[in-house]
Amino acid sequence: MTAPPRLELRHVSRRFGGVNVVDDVSLTIAPGQVTCLLGPSGCGKSTTLRIVAGVDRQDSGEVRVDGLLLSDDTRHVPPEERGIGLMFQDFALFPHLSVAENVAFGLRGTRARNAARVAELLERVNLPDFGSKYPHQLSGGEQQRVALARALAPRPRIMLMDEPFSGLDERLRDEIRDATLDLLKEAGTAVLLVTHEPDEAMRMADEIALMRHGRIVQQGAPYNIYNNPVDRAAAGFFSDINVIRGRVRGALTATPFGDFLTPGVPDGSEVDIIIRPQHLRIDFDRAGRGPNPTPQDGQAARASVLRARYMGRESLVEFRMDHDGSQLRATVPGVFLPRAGTALWLMIRRDRCFVFPVDRAAAE
Numbered sequence: 001m002t003a004p005p006r007l008e009l010r011h012v013s014r015r016f017g018g019v020n021v022v023d024d025v026s027l028t029i030a031p032g033q034v035t036c037l038l039g040p041s042g043c044g045k046s047t048t049l050r051i052v053a054g055v056d057r058q059d060s061g062e063v064r065v066d067g068l069l070l071s072d073d074t075r076h077v078p079p080e081e082r083g084i085g086l087m088f089q090d091f092a093l094f095p096h097l098s099v100a101e102n103v104a105f106g107l108r109g110t111r112a113r114n115a116a117r118v119a120e121l122l123e124r125v126n127l128p129d130f131g132s133k134y135p136h137q138l139s140g141g142e143q144q145r146v147a148l149a150r151a152l153a154p155r156p157r158i159m160l161m162d163e164p165f166s167g168l169d170e171r172l173r174d175e176i177r178d179a180t181l182d183l184l185k186e187a188g189t190a191v192l193l194v195t196h197e198p199d200e201a202m203r204m205a206d207e208i209a210l211m212r213h214g215r216i217v218q219q220g221a222p223y224n225i226y227n228n229p230v231d232r233a234a235a236g237f238f239s240d241i242n243v244i245r246g247r248v249r250g251a252l253t254a255t256p257f258g259d260f261l262t263p264g265v266p267d268g269s270e271v272d273i274i275i276r277p278q279h280l281r282i283d284f285d286r287a288g289r290g291p292n293p294t295p296q297d298g299q300a301a302r303a304s305v306l307r308a309r310y311m312g313r314e315s316l317v318e319f320r321m322d323h324d325g326s327q328l329r330a331t332v333p334g335v336f337l338p339r340a341g342t343a344l345w346l347m348i349r350r351d352r353c354f355v356f357p358v359d360r361a362a363a364e
């Protein structure tokens, strides 16, 4: 028999004022796995986390750890008996305790054993000589690392993290994020991390659960979620997108780039063909002619540059399509700043396009 997942949520729902803030959420996390709940503000991420921590109660559904029931609509193991580590943005260290005392706070062993564990963890978060300092003597990043050491000290089987790095500047954030991930993986801790930043989820997660209006709308490895989004909103959550809208005629949709095969969509209905700006290719105008069509890119389309902006690592070029006046954006690595009005040719990587029927109800 295979071992049960470390953490399992089964059909968990929570209502506030008649609204399903968490709506039938199910997920499993294996030891050493990091799952990110990702979604816009108010979609129910923190409420899900609070239910797992035991500081809130679901109206229905189950939370299990290693197969054992922690809570359902009648049973509720209190938070302090769940063996779950917490690391939240407002991680507040105890100001009257030294760094070492903060880290030792949740430990139950002998004094000598605890001291060894505290020393080991402070070493791991790169603060070996900080044990006797007090929180007010530390920078924000140092405090955060102490909080991490404190959360990890009792070797929790599960760690819940709610936007844990959002108070830090970017460079420090990357550093602490990587150190945290190493430590959690090493300890085999199952992690449920809440974030509204796609970059953070892509960087941290083994699996992303994309949430909207209390529901998980898509779940999978970052690569799959990014490259195979379930709908237009899921595609747009991860990057800027271009949307080419067309109407289906005989399983084909006409675009500035020629006809697209759009099978399975009823004749006469509208579709959105979505392409990320980095998957547009640019070619030069050869006296009014563009590059030859290729099986991968299809037909090229002529466009004029509206504006081009240097973004550091890449340049963003906005175009107006000759075909129908629609506007598209392309990003190209490095410096490429054509003047407004320049005629260029665009091609789209057809294998990188996503086609979705237009959902009028969702669009309004």
Ligand SMILES: Nc1ncnc2c1ncn2[C@@H]1O[C@H](COP(=O)(O)OP(=O)(O)OP(=O)(O)O)[C@@H](O)[C@H]1O
Pocket (backbone or CB within 6 Å): 016, 017, 021, 039, 040, 041, 042, 043, 044, 045, 046, 047, 048, 196
């Ligand atoms: N105790 C509560 N009473 C009433 N409504 C609540 C309560 N807690 C949360 N909500 C509502 O539930 C919804 C989801 O809140 P939640 O904090 O889970 O969202 P979130 O996805 O974590 O958002 P954010 O990223 O902004 O923290 C929100 O509309 C919020 O106002």
